[in-house]
Amino acid sequence: AEPRLVAARGSRITPTLILIVIRDITERERVEQMRRDFVSNTSHELKTPVGAIMLLSEAIESAADDPDQVRDFARRLHGEAGRLSSLTSRVMNLSRLQSADELAEVRDVSVDAVVTSALEAHALTAESAGVALVRGGTRGLTVRGDQQILSEALGNLVSNAVAYSPRGSQVGIGVKEEAGTVEIAVTDRGIGISEEDQQRVFERFYRSDQARSRRTGGTGLGLAIVKHAVQRHGGEVRLWSRLGQGSTFTIQLPLAAAETGAIRTEPREK
Numbered sequence: 001a002e003p004r005l006v007a008a009r010g011s012r013i014t015p016t017l018i019l020i021v022i023r024d025i026t027e028r029e030r031v032e033q034m035r036r037d038f039v040s041n042t043s044h045e046l047k048t049p050v051g052a053i054m055l056l057s058e059a060i061e062s063a064a065d066d067p068d069q070v071r072d073f074a075r076r077l078h079g080e081a082g083r084l085s086s087l088t089s090r091v092m093n094l095s096r097l098q099s100a101d102e103l104a105e106v107r108d109v110s111v112d113a114v115v116t117s118a119l120e121a122h123a124l125t126a127e128s129a130g131v132a133l134v135r136g137g138t139r140g141l142t143v144r145g146d147q148q149i150l151s152e153a154l155g156n157l158v159s160n161a162v163a164y165s166p167r168g169s170q171v172g173i174g175v176k177e178e179a180g181t182v183e184i185a186v187t188d189r190g191i192g193i194s195e196e197d198q199q200r201v202f203e204r205f206y207r208s209d210q211a212r213s214r215r216t217g218g219t220g221l222g223l224a225i226v227k228h229a230v231q232r233h234g235g236e237v238r239l240w241s242r243l244g245q246g247s248t249f250t251i252q253l254p255l256a257a258a259e260t261g262a263i264r265t266e267p268r269e270k
């Protein structure tokens, strides 16, 4: 209704201006729609662990006489609470990344430190999943940005690679310098992603059927966070994958301006 009002009132308003107004309204509606979807998806996703926590806490109460059952329910309660906690912190991180706010901490960030902290964060999970994390490539590179956000983004890729890989396989984390940028690649030999799903996995809350049937712990927010985090740093994420063979996710970031030749300490793994 708004654009018509503008056209009717303003005799001096040119078609171009009307077009701009319409476009602006469409953009505002799109953003508003995205916000509504985000809120409704989030509420929907929160319902599952909250519902489970309610049921389990009731069950603990009524199983008070049976210590084994109490322990079992308590363990599951703890699991659901953990899921709720990771979901809420991911939602908060994502909404911060999507907002127009400046990144809080922009400084020179060592790529080595980002890789180290992403690997450390998931070392235990990898170990218990029987997946070896293999690090390689160029050392000593620097980017500009927020170290915590970058570590979390890379950590999400490592965590997915581990989660969607078979026991006994390897996940490679390689760094290389490429025409003024740094490429951090995470490669797995896991379940892979169909071409159709490759178009969608970076969407919030999207999970492939394979992922849903394989693992209940996922939130479908990890890759959306990766995408926004990397974009906020002026970089991009690329995905190569083949169903049943494995995937490579590559984060490409601009090198810090003062970056000169890096020290090559280890060969990049294949």
Ligand code: ADP
Pocket (backbone or CB within 6 Å): 156, 160, 161, 162, 164, 188, 190, 191, 192, 193, 201, 202, 206, 207, 208, 209, 210, 211, 212, 217, 218, 219, 220, 221, 222, 223, 224, 247
């Ligand atoms: P989730 O919490 O479900 O892992 P993500 O946003 O991190 O959510 O990933 C979205 C979906 O992309 C996953 O549910 C899965 O279908 C697919 N995916 C992501 N990483 C991989 C991978 N390394 N191998 C296979 N599938 C993956």
